[in-house]
Amino acid sequence: MKSFWKHYRFLILRRTVQITLMLLYFGGNVWGWKMLQGNLSSSSVLGIIPLSDPFAALQMFFAGAMITTNLIVGALIITIFYGLLGGRIFCSWVCPVNIITDAANYLRRKVGFNQIQKKQPASRSLRYWIMGLSLVLSYILGVTAFEFISPISMTHRAIIFGLGLGWAAMLVIFLFDLFILKNGWCGHLCPLGGFYATIGKKSLIRVDHNEENCTACMKCKEVCPESQVLFMINKSSEQVLDGACTNCGRCVEVCDDDALNFSIRKLAKEKK
């Protein structure tokens, strides 16, 4: 039991956070709870503190919408929060799509797709291009372009406000990640993930690799949804500083050799 907790502690915590947040939002809509109202695009905490998706706010700006102070404050709070803690903490600790893509990835590993198709036929920098494209299209079309197709919004709205055909979007992502591209949505396409990766470039919570303890079992690279950020495994002791790291903690918990741990970013560069 103890080792189960050790091996899944972050996963369990993440699912708890994700589900609790969705439950609070759901209760906000259905039972009138005040804790968290709205959804991940914009919400209010206890009816006082505004929170807003900064990427949506940015698209609104490009679409030529009037921007209210409420929105700016909300977007700033979110930006600072994730900017400090780790941009893509949103992806692995909050975003409900993460549960879908993790499930697809889990199946891929179990079925052994990853052994058959080792090299992925797409670039992970695609998401930054899509992020740019979202802004360009928002400007051209005069609407928040990504918000009208975002499967993330579709999913959390489906959970909070009712499903509609929202299940189709979820299924598409699941199948895409399962059969077409490993970590396809979250790791290659999602512009929101790209946006948070950009915000969190200098964030403070970072995974630290201690090469001396490493036995090169490569379990961490196998579970990591952004395995390219773990390039230093068994090579050098350093922190995972790539913004694409989602701080999901899977690598930390699968490591049996205490070679990976959460740490605070070293601000001054150490000399070797």
Next chain:
Amino acid sequence: MVSERRKFILGSVRSAGLLALGGLVWSAYVDEVTASKLILRPPGAIKEKDFLATCIKCGMCVEACPYDTLVLAKPGENKPLGTPYFEPRNIPCYMCTDIPCVPVCPTGALDEKSVSTDGKLDINKSRMGVAVVDTKNCIAFWGIQCDACYRACPLLDEAISLQYDKNSRTGKHAFLKPIVDSDICTGCGLCEHACVTKEAAIKVFPREVVLGKVGDFYVKGWDKKDQQRLKNAKEIKTKTRLSEKKALDNLNSFNLEDF
């Protein structure tokens, strides 16, 4: 041999092509879903075009609505995804005097000022749409007595009034015809909800879909205030080229054999 330069050029062109393809499909889709004009927005909603740019789709208006009137457009409903709307035949807007849906809007897509008089919320100022009567299928226009919409209207005798006309078919009855005053109608849809016919004979549509626009060339000559609008009317110069020939020549040039 394939040089690095060639690979790079091919790679760049391929990415650019992919991006252009994705962008085109993407914008075509967004253009398509945002083109739907027949959608009724919550009270205080700004112009549809601005609304689509400003609404962040958080659903706080939906949560604030005590009657579950407002819903967010779900995938498959062919409406701008995630934006709030209502269908009065299902649940109309009950015109809460404290308008809970408007002040909660974080982005100003629902504008408090547009539904306020002297700084106080005033739901009667909302313009969600306008009711239109189908005079062929409204049974009151047949001469059957029905005033369901008239009675349901929260601005009774203002937004909908009854026009009494003689029923010449019977010679001794009156038509009580419901007439909508589009200046006063808020588009709440209580009339559409109350209508007794199988498919409502009075329906609410977005104002810009239904209402015409006179322009500045027609004014009410008996109304001094309305005449002021003439000032805005800019002269339109139409040029008709005159024939250089004299009229007589024109007649004389006919070749009679042509007729």
